[in-house]
Amino acid sequence: MPKGVLVDLTRCIGCRGCQVACKSWNERPVVKTAVSGSFENPPALSEACYTRIRFHETDAGANGLPVWSFVKEQCLHCKEPACASACPVGALVRTEAGPVVYDFDKCIGCRYCMVACPFEIPKYEWSKAQQPWVQKCTFCAERQADNLSPACVKTCPTDALLWGEAGELMAEAKKRLATGRYVQHIYGEKEAGGTAWIFISDRPFEEIGFNTKVPQHALPPYTWASLSKIPVEIVVFSAMLGGLAFIRNRGNKGGE
Numbered sequence: 001m002p003k004g005v006l007v008d009l010t011r012c013i014g015c016r017g018c019q020v021a022c023k024s025w026n027e028r029p030v031v032k033t034a035v036s037g038s039f040e041n042p043p044a045l046s047e048a049c050y051t052r053i054r055f056h057e058t059d060a061g062a063n064g065l066p067v068w069s070f071v072k073e074q075c076l077h078c079k080e081p082a083c084a085s086a087c088p089v090g091a092l093v094r095t096e097a098g099p100v101v102y103d104f105d106k107c108i109g110c111r112y113c114m115v116a117c118p119f120e121i122p123k124y125e126w127s128k129a130q131q132p133w134v135q136k137c138t139f140c141a142e143r144q145a146d147n148l149s150p151a152c153v154k155t156c157p158t159d160a161l162l163w164g165e166a167g168e169l170m171a172e173a174k175k176r177l178a179t180g181r182y183v184q185h186i187y188g189e190k191e192a193g194g195t196a197w198i199f200i201s202d203r204p205f206e207e208i209g210f211n212t213k214v215p216q217h218a219l220p221p222y223t224w225a226s227l228s229k230i231p232v233e234i235v236v237f238s239a240m241l242g243g244l245a246f247i248r249n250r251g252n253k254g255g256e
Contacts, residue, residue: 085220086116193218
């Protein structure tokens with residue numbers, strides 16, 4: 001059965017332990033960032049940051065005190081990923097277990113996946129001129145293969161992240177919504193046809209930075225319709241990229 005994660009935003013305290021665990025497990029480089037007067041750091045997802053905590057504050061709640069909300073950002077691992085359908089060489093694919101994984105050796109650097117993703121998740125390694133790759137959360141596919149929870153889930157001290165079978169997580173989310181403490185919407189249940197990561201919140205999702213205009217249906221059929229209209233010049237260019245990628249990868253293997 002495919003696995004997923006239920007994110008209960010009412011339980012997130014913004015400790016950013018998940019950020020540290022993700023960076024450590026995936027061996028992402030440390031990048032110097034500037035604090036910009038916000039809790040958020042780094043300011044956005046990047047090739048070096050697969051997950052981060054977004055911060056939202058309102059002026060005052062019912063008791064007159066500021067209201068803080070923390071939101072975990074990462075790839076949502078769509079059940080029918082647009083990024084995979086847009087990739088002309090199959091460098092991105094969704095596994096039976098749920099993670100949408102990336103094959104570095106197949107990638108030709110066309111970056112169609114970045115355009116196709118409705119959540120703007122995949123990032124390109126612009127800093128690497130010789131061997132740039134697309135980077136994003138892998139849902140710790142290698143840990144899941146060993147029946148281990150994702151590193152971020154393992155680290156969360158408040159159980160804001162619940163890992164398990166997708167059907168059981170959806171049932172748990174609906175059970176919590178029935179208490180009346182939450183907005184009556186499960187983000188990820190229908191967005192983009194459904195995602196492995198689902199969210200529940202006590203604040204409207206549009207107020208805490210979620211894209212609430214994502215279509216409520218799977219996107220691959222529309223991706224193919226769009227790709228079919230790509231000019232032949234772009235197709236030829238993609239073929240050239242593929243040739244360069246082949247030469248690059250052959251050179252890498254020869255140097256091993």
